[in-house]
Amino acid sequence: MTLTKHAKIALSALAVSAIALAPAAAGAGAAGKKKKAPKPVTEKVGIFDNYYEPAKLTVPKGSTIKWEWPITTGDTHDVTLDKGPKGVKKFESEIAASEYVYTKKLTVAGKYHIICSLHEEMVMDITVR
Amino acid sequence: MRTRSRTAVLLTALAATLCVTAPALAADYPAPGKPGAIQKKPKGPFKTLKVCASGCKFKTIQSAVNKAKAGDTVKVGDGTYKESVKITGPSKRYLKLIGNAADPSKVVIDLSSLKAPKNQNSVLINAANEVTLQGFTTEGYRGNGFFVTNATGYTFANLRAMGPTGVYGIYAFNAIGGSMRDSEAHWNNDGGFYIGQTPPQDKPVRTIVTNISSSENVLGWSGSNMRYVTITKSRFYNNGLGLVPNALTSEKYPPEEANVISDNDVFWNNFNYFNGAPFEVRPPTGESTPYPPGVGILLFGGRTNVVENNRVFGNYLAGIGAIQQFLLKDASAKDLIGNQVKNNVLGAGGADPNGRDLVYDGNGSNNCWGPNTGVQTTTPADGGPFVPCPFTGANTFNAATQSEMVNWALDPTHQQYWIVGPHAPIAGLVPLENYNTWTGTKPR
Numbered sequence: 001m002t003l004t005k006h007a008k009i010a011l012s013a014l015a016v017s018a019i020a021l022a023p024a025a026a027g028a029g030a031a032g033k034k035k036k037a038p039k040p041v042t043e044k045v046g047i048f049d050n051y052y053e054p055a056k057l058t059v060p061k062g063s064t065i066k067w068e069w070p071i072t073t074g075d076t077h078d079v080t081l082d083k084g085p086k087g088v089k090k091f092e093s094e095i096a097a098s099e100y101v102y103t104k105k106l107t108v109a110g111k112y113h114i115i116c117s118l119h120e121e122m123v124m125d126i127t128v129r
Numbered sequence: 130m131r132t133r134s135r136t137a138v139l140l141t142a143l144a145a146t147l148c149v150t151a152p153a154l155a156a157d158y159p160a161p162g163k164p165g166a167i168q169k170k171p172k173g174p175f176k177t178l179k180v181c182a183s184g185c186k187f188k189t190i191q192s193a194v195n196k197a198k199a200g201d202t203v204k205v206g207d208g209t210y211k212e213s214v215k216i217t218g219p220s221k222r223y224l225k226l227i228g229n230a231a232d233p234s235k236v237v238i239d240l241s242s243l244k245a246p247k248n249q250n251s252v253l254i255n256a257a258n259e260v261t262l263q264g265f266t267t268e269g270y271r272g273n274g275f276f277v278t279n280a281t282g283y284t285f286a287n288l289r290a291m292g293p294t295g296v297y298g299i300y301a302f303n304a305i306g307g308s309m310r311d312s313e314a315h316w317n318n319d320g321g322f323y324i325g326q327t328p329p330q331d332k333p334v335r336t337i338v339t340n341i342s343s344s345e346n347v348l349g350w351s352g353s354n355m356r357y358v359t360i361t362k363s364r365f366y367n368n369g370l371g372l373v374p375n376a377l378t379s380e381k382y383p384p385e386e387a388n389v390i391s392d393n394d395v396f397w398n399n400f401n402y403f404n405g406a407p408f409e410v411r412p413p414t415g416e417s418t419p420y421p422p423g424v425g426i427l428l429f430g431g432r433t434n435v436v437e438n439n440r441v442f443g444n445y446l447a448g449i450g451a452i453q454q455f456l457l458k459d460a461s462a463k464d465l466i467g468n469q470v471k472n473n474v475l476g477a478g479g480a481d482p483n484g485r486d487l488v489y490d491g492n493g494s495n496n497c498w499g500p501n502t503g504v505q506t507t508t509p510a511d512g513g514p515f516v517p518c519p520f521t522g523a524n525t526f527n528a529a530t531q532s533e534m535v536n537w538a539l540d541p542t543h544q545q546y547w548i549v550g551p552h553a554p555i556a557g558l559v560p561l562e563n564y565n566t567w568t569g570t571k572p573r
Contacts, residue, residue: 073318121379
């Protein structure tokens with residue numbers, strides 16, 4: 001089985017996330033030192049037919065996710081929070097085909113399961129630490 | 130209704146090995162839509178709110194909709210409105226949004242000068258039951274023209290979705306029951322009309338589609354996982370393909386089933402949009418398979434659909450075809466079962482032949498063909514799978530035919546397999562094959 005372009009990019013994103021997490025893990029083991037929270041980041045997610053890219057993300061608390069629709073018209077999609085940490089209000093983007101950016105700041109730690117309400121197979125997961 | 134497949138197994142495995150942790154507490158949200166939820170019919174008294182450029186209380190449609198209560202009427206005067214409109218939630222149930230039913234060209238919702246997200250959906254009805262939308266034209270939308278989702282019951286009448294930048298013209302998704310009538314759609318880069326993801330029902334509520342006209346789209350009618358829909362007394366012509374009820378993995382509830390396509394005119398669906406179109410055409414990639422232009426009616430998977438009493442002519446690949454949905458992930462829903470194709474008239478008495486009148490890969494069971502009249506050519510040529518109706522039992526699979534139909538889709542020219550015949554003239558219509566040389570009326 002060969003990796004698709006999407007799998008490779010997502011794989012890279014996961015590797016970056018893993019590297020980003022490494023210092024925090026090391027810091028936790030240092031006696032007497034206060035754990036420093038990682039700085040929030042901004043991550044871009046592409047909207048395609050019918051997938052998000054990357055489909056998995058791990059980000060520090062307070063990070064911003066920008067879902068970007070393509071310039072050329074694809075099928076219509078949206079970004080809908082299906083499951084999230086307790087206390088997080090449900091959010092959903094517009095239903096759009098192109099030229100649209102939906103931005104959301106994630107301030108509560110936990111797992112966010114995102115779906116396209118029009119395409120069952122189109123899902124992504126975000127872990128906020 | 131595009132499809133893509135992805136290789137995600139390795140990625141999933143790697144994600145699992147990272148073994149990220151998260152708080153145990155989580156919230157589940159309501160599903161995006163549960164059509165069928167009871168929304169009581171409002172008792173009134175009802176008001177009529179008027180919208181027009183001057184002299185009315187409301188100058189924008191949305192401001193009137195926002196003010197309207199369930200069951201009210203919003204009457205929109207002639208003119209051009211540069212706004213998208215949302216009708217959302219049970220508080221807007223039974224709303225009537227009325228333009229000019231006698232001449233919908235006089236009430237135009239034009240999104241062409243707007244920016245995202247205002248330019249995406251001209252009118253979006255979401256989770257509001259029994260809304261009536263009547264007497265409008267729209268153009269310049271990037272997503273959908275007139276769109277209802279997550280609703281039980283709707284009426285779409287006297288609507289015109291003119292493209293040329295959008296995906297679907299007139300569209301119902303995840304809805305139960307409803308009607309579309311006396312409407313038209315043109316220049317959409319997917320379906321002119323589309324009913325998709327109909328929830329299965331114990332006591333099915335049928336959707337009635339009558340007297341619509343769909344032309345110059347990639348698909349005249351797209352029906353991914355569509356159920357209980359009757360399409361009748363309508364015209365589908367000059368599209369890439371006329372009607373394509375289909376089973377699709379990307380949406381819920383495959384396959385499409387229990388639809389009736391009856392007493393329609395389906396002709397000249399040979400628009401090779403790959404050679405030029407006013408809308409954006411997504412190039413085919415290794416992960417997607419385009420539908421081949423030149424087919425009148427194609428069942429791509431499906432159960433208990435009835436295709437009868439239609440007049441089908443002048444389609445260069447095939448008049449009526451049926452093929453297993455071999456790409457579907459749900460193996461239990463791939464096969465054609467219990468479909469009937471009968472009493473159709475093919476080829477206009479020989480004056481306007483189809484490239485092939487009937488094409489069927491013989492997949493599935495209980496599928497029957499005929500009697501149909503005017504059938505001159507079939508694929509396979511020996512007519513083996515075309516057993517007359519009624520029929521019970523396994524059909525005779527023909528691998529060569531399925532392979533040939535796949536080749537149609539993979540053909541880089543998208544017309545290599547056409548069998549081009551003469552067209553009988555139809556007043557006011559010009560056959561569309563190559564947009565760049567076409568002499569018909571092009572969009573603005």
